Amino acid sequence: xxxxxxxxxxxxxxxxxxxxxxxEIAGFSNPSRAIYAAVRELLENSLDACESxxxxxxxxxxxxxxxxxxxxxxxxxxxxxxxxxxTGIPSEHVPRxxxxxxxxxKYNLKQARGTFGLGxxxxxxxxxxxxxxxxxxxxSTGAEIHEYEMMIDIxxxxxxxxxxxxxxxxxxxxxxxxxxxxxxxxxxxMSKLYEYLKQTAMVCPYADITFVDPKGRLYRFESATxxxxxxxxxxxxxxxxxxxxxxxxMTSISKAKNMKLFMTEQFQGVGATTAEKFLSFAGIDPKTxxxxxxxxxxxxxxxxxxxxxxxxxxxxSCLSPLGEELLSTGIRKELNLTERDFLRVYQRHPSTYSGxxxxxxxxxxxxxxxxxxxxxxxVIYRFxxxxxxxxxxxxxxxxxxxNKNINWSTYKVSNDTPLVIxxxxxxxxxxxxxxxxxxxxxQPEVEREITNALRHIARYLRLYISRNIRLAKxxxxxxxxxxxxxxxxxxxxxxADKPEPPDIKPLLSAVGxxxxxxxxxxxxxxxxxxxxx
Amino acid sequence: xxxKTIRESDKQRESMERALKTLGNLxxxxxxxxxxxxxxxxxxxxxxxIYDSEIKQYVLGDKMVRRxxxxxxxxxxxxxxxxxxxxxxxxxxxxxxxxxREVYYSARGxxxxxxxxxxxxDNIITDLETALNRPREDFNxxxxxxxxxxxxxxxxxxxxxxEGKRMNLTEHPDGVMIGPALTSxxxxxxxxxxxxxxxxGAMFTRLVEEKAHERFNALLIHTAGxxxxxTRTIIQRLCRDKKMPVYIFTDGDPWGIHIAMVIISxxxxxxxxxxxxxxxxxxxGVWATDIINYDLPxxxxxxxxxxxxxELREDPRYREELWQREINTFMKIGKKAxxxxxxxxxxxxxVDEYLPAKLELA
Numbered sequence: 001x002x003x004x005x006x007x008x009x010x011x012x013x014x015x016x017x018x019x020x021x022x023x024e025i026a027g028f029s030n031p032s033r034a035i036y037a038a039v040r041e042l043l044e045n046s047l048d049a050c051e052s053x054x055x056x057x058x059x060x061x062x063x064x065x066x067x068x069x070x071x072x073x074x075x076x077x078x079x080x081x082x083x084x085x086x087t088g089i090p091s092e093h094v095p096r097x098x099x100x101x102x103x104x105x106k107y108n109l110k111q112a113r114g115t116f117g118l119g120x121x122x123x124x125x126x127x128x129x130x131x132x133x134x135x136x137x138x139x140s141t142g143a144e145i146h147e148y149e150m151m152i153d154i155x156x157x158x159x160x161x162x163x164x165x166x167x168x169x170x171x172x173x174x175x176x177x178x179x180x181x182x183x184x185x186x187x188x189x190m191s192k193l194y195e196y197l198k199q200t201a202m203v204c205p206y207a208d209i210t211f212v213d214p215k216g217r218l219y220r221f222e223s224a225t226x227x228x229x230x231x232x233x234x235x236x237x238x239x240x241x242x243x244x245x246x247x248x249x250m251t252s253i254s255k256a257k258n259m260k261l262f263m264t265e266q267f268q269g270v271g272a273t274t275a276e277k278f279l280s281f282a283g284i285d286p287k288t289x290x291x292x293x294x295x296x297x298x299x300x301x302x303x304x305x306x307x308x309x310x311x312x313x314x315x316x317s318c319l320s321p322l323g324e325e326l327l328s329t330g331i332r333k334e335l336n337l338t339e340r341d342f343l344r345v346y347q348r349h350p351s352t353y354s355g356x357x358x359x360x361x362x363x364x365x366x367x368x369x370x371x372x373x374x375x376x377x378x379v380i381y382r383f384x385x386x387x388x389x390x391x392x393x394x395x396x397x398x399x400x401x402x403n404k405n406i407n408w409s410t411y412k413v414s415n416d417t418p419l420v421i422x423x424x425x426x427x428x429x430x431x432x433x434x435x436x437x438x439x440x441x442x443q444p445e446v447e448r449e450i451t452n453a454l455r456h457i458a459r460y461l462r463l464y465i466s467r468n469i470r471l472a473k474x475x476x477x478x479x480x481x482x483x484x485x486x487x488x489x490x491x492x493x494x495x496a497d498k499p500e501p502p503d504i505k506p507l508l509s510a511v512g513x514x515x516x517x518x519x520x521x522x523x524x525x526x527x528x529x530x531x532x533x
Numbered sequence: 534x535x536x537k538t539i540r541e542s543d544k545q546r547e548s549m550e551r552a553l554k555t556l557g558n559l560x561x562x563x564x565x566x567x568x569x570x571x572x573x574x575x576x577x578x579x580x581x582x583i584y585d586s587e588i589k590q591y592v593l594g595d596k597m598v599r600r601x602x603x604x605x606x607x608x609x610x611x612x613x614x615x616x617x618x619x620x621x622x623x624x625x626x627x628x629x630x631x632x633x634r635e636v637y638y639s640a641r642g643x644x645x646x647x648x649x650x651x652x653x654x655d656n657i658i659t660d661l662e663t664a665l666n667r668p669r670e671d672f673n674x675x676x677x678x679x680x681x682x683x684x685x686x687x688x689x690x691x692x693x694x695x696e697g698k699r700m701n702l703t704e705h706p707d708g709v710m711i712g713p714a715l716t717s718x719x720x721x722x723x724x725x726x727x728x729x730x731x732x733x734g735a736m737f738t739r740l741v742e743e744k745a746h747e748r749f750n751a752l753l754i755h756t757a758g759x760x761x762x763x764t765r766t767i768i769q770r771l772c773r774d775k776k777m778p779v780y781i782f783t784d785g786d787p788w789g790i791h792i793a794m795v796i797i798s799x800x801x802x803x804x805x806x807x808x809x810x811x812x813x814x815x816x817x818g819v820w821a822t823d824i825i826n827y828d829l830p831x832x833x834x835x836x837x838x839x840x841x842x843x844e845l846r847e848d849p850r851y852r853e854e855l856w857q858r859e860i861n862t863f864m865k866i867g868k869k870a871x872x873x874x875x876x877x878x879x880x881x882x883x884v885d886e887y888l889p890a891k892l893e894l895a
Contacts, residue, residue, distance in 0.1 A: 480605055483645045484612040488602060489564055491612075491619040495557025502564035510567075 014157035015101040019122055020129060026122045027437075031075040032188035034126060035063070039193060041119030042082045042178055044387060047204060048113050049086025049176060051320075054228050057207040058085045061197075063186060065214040077131055078186060078214060081179040088141035088174050091166075098124050098137055098178070099152045099159020110232040110318040111426050113387050123180065125152055130183035134162050138177040145169045186214050192390055197221060198334055199381055199388030203322065203424060205330035224333040225326065232320040236268040239278070239305040240314070241355025241429075247298050251290040259293075260286035269312035278308050306355075314357035316350030319426045321359045322386070323347065331363055331422060340523070341367025342464045344457045353445040358427035360446070362453035364461055365420040378402060381422040382440070384430045389438050396439035398423045401450045411462040412469070423450055464522065471518045481511045542691040542717060546625055549671045553622040556665065560615060569603035570611070574664040575805060582804045584849040590799040590810040591850075593663075600660070612646045613657045614664070621661065621672035628693045630673040630713040633658065663805040670716060670763055680764040681708030683741055684725050684752035688718040706741060708755060716763040720775065727751045727892075728771050730814070732758065732783040732792050736872045736883075743884040749892065752777070759792055762809055768796060769811045779811055780895060782888075785819030786834070786869035787841040790859070798850045816855075817891040821862035824870045827887070830877055831868035838869060 019026060027037035043059065050057035060083040067077040089097055096103045101121050124135045128151055138147045149163040186193075190213070201209055201221035206228045209221040237246070256262035263275035270278070279286045282304035284297060293301075305311075322330070324345040337343055345363040352358065382389040382398045393399050402421055413419060425440060433441040440446065485508060489501035556572070563570040574597065575581065581596040602611045620639060624631055631639070637654040640647045648654040658669050669675075686702045692714045699721060702709050709715060729751045731737045737755035740746070746753055752771065756764055771777050781796055783789030793816035799809050824831055834842070845851050846860050863869065875883040 477605055480608060484608045485602070487612045487643075487646055488560065488570060488608075488615050491615045492557050492560035492564065492570070495615065495619045495622055496554055496561045497557075498561055502561050504564060506567040507564065507569055 014155060016121075016125060016152055016154045016157040019101055019118070020125060020154050023122070023126060026118060028122070028126045031183060031185035032192075034130075034182065035078070035080075035184035035186055035189045036192050036196065038080055038123045038126065038180075038182055038184070039063075039082075040196060040387075041123045042080070043197075043200065043209075044113040045120050046082060046084035046086055046176065047200075047207060047386070049084055049088075050207075051228065052231060053087050054231055055085060056223060056226055056228060057204065057209075059083065059207065060210045062212040063214050065186070066181070069185070075130075075183040075185050076214075077181060077183055079179060079181055080127075081177065083175065083177045085175040088176055089137075089139045090141055091139070091146040094137055094139055094146060094148050095150055095159035095161055097121070098135060098148075099150055100157055101125075110234045111320050111385050111428055112232075113385050120178070121152070123182075125154065127180040127182035128152055129154075131181040133181035135178065135180040137179075140169050140173055140175065142172060142174045143169060145173065194219065196388055196390055199383070199390070200386075202330040202334040202381065202422070203327070203383045203386045203388065205326055205333055221334075224329050227326060229320050229322050229326060233317045235315050235318040236266060238314040238352075238355045238357075239263075239267050239270065239308070239311055240352070242267075242302060242305055244298055244302050247302055248295075251293055251298070254290050256290055258286060259284055259288045259290055262290045268315045274310060274312075277310060278304070281308050313350070314352045314355060316357045316359060318428055319350065319357055319359050321347055321361050321426045322424060324361070327361055327363055327422070327424065331365055331420070335365060335420060337365060337367055341365060342461060343367075344460050346453050346457050348449050348453050351445055351449050353431065353443045356427055356429040358425060358446060358449070360449040360453050361424040361426070362450065362457060363420075363422040364454065364457045365422075366417065366461060366464065378417075378419045378421060381420070383422070383424040384432075384437075384440065385426055386424070387437075389440075391438040393439070395433065397442040397447050398440060398450060400442060401447060401454060405447070405451045406454055406458065408458075411458040412465040413458075413461065417465075421454065423453070425450075467518060467522045471515070471522060474512075474514050474518055478508070478512045478515065481508060542719070545671065546628075549667060550622060550625050552665050552667065553618050553625070553672070556618050557615075557622075569601060571599050571601040571603070572611075572614075572664055573597050573599050574660065577659070577663060577805060582801055586849065586852075588807075588810070589797070589812045589850065591801050591804040592807075593805050609646065610657060610660070613640070613648065613654075614660055616640065616643060616646055617654075617657050617661050621669075621674065624673040630675055630692075632675055632677055633669075634677065636674055659802075659805070666805075668762065668766075668806050668808070670713075670766065673713065675713045675716070675763060676761045678710050678712040678761070678763075679757040680711045680761055681737070681755045681757075682711055682715070682752060682767065683708035683737070683755075684723075684746040686723040686725065686752055687721040688715065689721050690714055690718050692717060702752070703746070708737065708741065708753070711754075711761070711764050711767060713763075716766060720770065723752065723775060725750055725752045726777060728754060728768060728777050728779040729888075730754045730756060730760075730768060730779060730781040730796060731872075732756055732789060733872055736782070739880070740884065743881055745884050745888070748884065749888065751780075756792060756796075760796055762803065765796055765799075765809045765811070768814065769808060772811045772813055778895075779814035780892065781814055781816045782818055782872070782891075783816070784869070784871045785821060785824055785829075785863075785874075786871075787838055787845055787860075787863070789819065790816070790845060790856070791841075794845075794850055794856075815895050817895050818887070819870055819872060819874070821859045821866060821868075823887075824866065824868055825862075827875070829870040829874040831866075831870045831874070834863065834867050834869055839864065 028034045046059050047057050062081045064079045065076050066079055069076040098120050101118060127135060134149045134151045136149050138145060145167040147165040147167060148161060150159050150161045153160050197209060197211055201207060205224045206226060208223040211219040250266050254262050254266060256265055259279055260275045263270050264272060276286055282301050284301060324347050328343055328345040332343060343365045348360045350357050350359050380393060380398060380402055382396055431441040431443045431446060433439055485504040489504050493501040560570040575593040576596040576598045577593065581594040582591050583594045585592045600607050600611050602608045633655055634651060636658060637648050637651040640654065658674060662669050682702055684702055687699055690696065690698045734755055734757060737753060740753055754768060768779055772779050781793040783792050796811055797814045803809055842860055842864055875887055
């Protein structure tokens with residue numbers, strides 16, 4: 001064995017470098033996925049920017065082709081431009097928000113779309129490595145407008161500013177514009193992209209989204225309401241969800257004099273009594289100085305926190321569910337449901353898994369207008385913190401609930417009934433099964449909540465379907481009588497030598513008497529559902 | 534004489550027309566009274582078909598059914614019934630006759646009520662018969678003709694264009710087909726004093742050739758298998774009005790036996806009608822005992838034949854000794870013989886020897 005063979009070069013890489021080398025982790029695995037992922041990351045940032053200050057988002061998205069694909073290069077080059085009316089980014093943060101991986105405003109305990117501070121930068125990074133063009137970011141928080149042209153220094157995970165201009169903001173514009181070049185395959189990502197925008201519009205009915213695609217086609221997703229869900233509050237962590245490293249950091253920076261105070265100040269829902277009970281359960285003296293805890297004590301505390309049963313439920317005010325009203329507005333709008341169609345939305349009470357609060361919202365739609373639009377029998381829409389999940393449907397817990405847990409025949413749903421099922425999961429930590437963030441793991445608590453929500457709605461669905469079946473039956477009956485009674489009248493008159501057939505209208509109205517009543521009952525179903533809650 | 538017969542057939546037609554019109558009025562009035570029209574009739578379900586041992590035929594019991602147009606399952610057949618009644622009245626008005634098959638086709642083009650198949654239309658006609666208590670021949674619907682009659686009987690037609698025309702039934706050596714015209718004809722005079730009913734065409738032809746009608750002073754009727762209702766009506770009329778004894782001559786097997794029995798006691802399918810059975814008629818052969826006595830060439834009974842014999846043995850119409858004896862004998866010898874079997878003794882043997890002997894016995 002020679003020396004050179006055993007010598008191994010050791011080096012560290014920056015986070016930017018890591019994602020440069022592993023960009024499929026963030027969804028940029030191939031040219032068609034890249035366009036989809038880029039739109040998704042930037043659009044979600046824009047929506048978050050608007051929602052955080054409760055302004056109905058107005059978003060303009062444009063993709064322009066600058067260099068078509070040809071025999072030599074498989075992918076075309078596009079300019080992606082997105083404009084929003086959100087908070088705007090304070091000038092001093094702009095370079096690092098778009099030029100440094102793991103820099104952002106979302107590292108706290110409340111519901112948000114992104115959590116890593118990764119999306120914007122990784123998109124810029126992808127654009128840069130495929131086209132070697134700088135990104136342009138224009139943003140204002142209401143004062144002057146800052147315009148940056150910059151690239152990422154990948155090796156050192158830091159932004160390189162090429163140009164920074166400050167402009168006057170006479171009209172008081174607020175928002176952010178991002179424009180970048182990237183390589184991709186629009187044609188192949190087109191249908192997914194459209195589906196993504198449509199579902200985003202469904203789960204954000206207060207958002208107004210305009211999309212101009214590379215072929216010059218205009219897609220409008222108009223808002224149907226000005227009402228927005230209550231924004232989430234930042235909360236202190238719940239003891240159940242804590243891990244060893246977090247607890248160590250908290251003890252090292254805490255100013256609390258003893259463990260009893262530490263527990264009540266640092267965690268949600270822990271009062272003096274609970275703190276004492278818990279510390280005695282964990283075998284830690286309440287008078288202990290948090291800074292003096294040994295590593296063993298910290299591990300002991302974390303384990304005890306998971307076993308201790310007397311903490312209050314995690315606080316759900318850090319969550320921002322859509323609410324039944326808004327979700328039904330969004331679904332009705334994007335599926336073009338009519339008044340006669342069935343749509344029922346239900347929000348479960350907050351629940352928790354491993355110390356993380358979550359809320360399940362679900363909806364079922366059924367109607368004549370759906371059978372024309374949707375292929376297959378059951379269409380499932382999955383949302384996590386208002387992000388549509390489009391891939392790997394059959395690995396998702398929602399799919400499992402719909403196809404395995406619920407026996408649809410109980411609810412008079414047959415295989416060809418055109419059902420639309422929507423499930424929205426809100427949580428401070430969505431239980432994704434993989435880094436791709438496309439499907440939910442089957443956490444028993446989450447699975448149970450989804451199942452219960454859908455079963456609850458399905459009971460009203462059964463009522464709707466059975467009343468419809470009855471209406472169809474009544475109509476069929478009436479048809480039969482409308483067909484035969486005139487013949488009986490005609491031939492009995494001829495047989496009896498009467499000049500005119502007898503009047504059958506009284507008989508027909510007797511047969512049809514039930515119809516208006518049944519129709520009224522069908523229209524009633526959604527209302528009844530509301531009354532019974 | 535001529536005047537009188539025409540009046541009688543007119544009277545019958547008029548009463549039939551009146552019955553149909555009454556049915557129309559009933560339904561018309563029900564609708565006018567804001568009532569869903571309905572009619573009552575005797576049930577023809579199996580549990581309401583009862584054997585009447587006094588008149589020796591199957592009859593309908595007391596159970597009644599109501600065909601109600603309010604019932605979604607009934608309204609289509611009900612409509613068909615009204616249409617059929619109207620069609621029957623048109624036939625009578627126009628003095629035309631029709632067949633079961635024609636009725637089925639005539640409803641074609643009547644959207645929604647046309648019949649799915651002939652079984653359906655036959656059934657509706659039977660309903661109309663039951664409701665009105667009249668055979669369909671009365672409203673001019675006949676089966677396809679296939680049976681024939683031969684012998685010295687003078688008839689007088691009543692059908693349009695032939696009113697008053699007379700004919701002697703010896704005029705055609707193939708026999709005269711028993712169709713609507715003959716069925717509605719009056720029997721004017723005859724020299725015959727008995728009726729010989731034969732199941733098969735070949736034997737009928739032989740009897741005509743051998744002048745059996747003269748030798749036995751008989752009218753010959755060919756049923757061509759199970760006899761049509763019009764033929765049974767003719768047999769019944771000859772027996773009742775002309776007081777002629779009737780002798781039935783069939784193949785010696787369960788199917789032949791039953792052809793004779795239907796003439797004598799009627800069929801289950803026509804339990805709703807009277808006037809089709811001729812209880813006085815006698816089955817004179819071919820018996821099982823004839824097979825033994827005349828040493829006839831035979832074939833073995835099949836399983837199917839045996840099954841049918843067992844059914845017949847249990848049937849109340851076959852309770853009498855003669856039938857029980859013959860059925861048991863068939864089963865014992867396991868053989869059957871056709872009418873033609875007598876040919877082994879020469880073509881005329883049946884007329885020269887067998888028939889005279891059997892008629893003697895009867």
